[in-house]
Amino acid sequence: MFGLLCLGASLAAAAIPAHASPQSRRSDQEAAREGRIQGRLLSLREIEARVVPAMTRKGAQYIGFDFDSGTSIYTLKFLRNGSVIWVDVDGRSGRIMSRSGG
Known part of the structure; x- marks a missing residue:
């Protein structure tokens, strides 16, 4: 029984995404x-120019971004009414790929 609990805890911990290390962030940059x-x-400025105005018109505040070099996706983060909204944008085309939260 104890072994099963340890296995479950290990699997649950593995499913939680870890924050990117400073080294991986530097590599992405x-x-x-x-x-x-x-x-x-x-550029980030071009991506922001396409997305931020539409989101701020909807009452969201821009709070920052992440970039994933493996997928070339910028994730822009917004705050509206206490909820975080993530907007994934293709860094090659500028096309919004998904939106989640908020």
């Missing part, structure tokens, strides 16, 4: 910079 220089990615 470097990948984003290289992608912009090579013309493969839009």
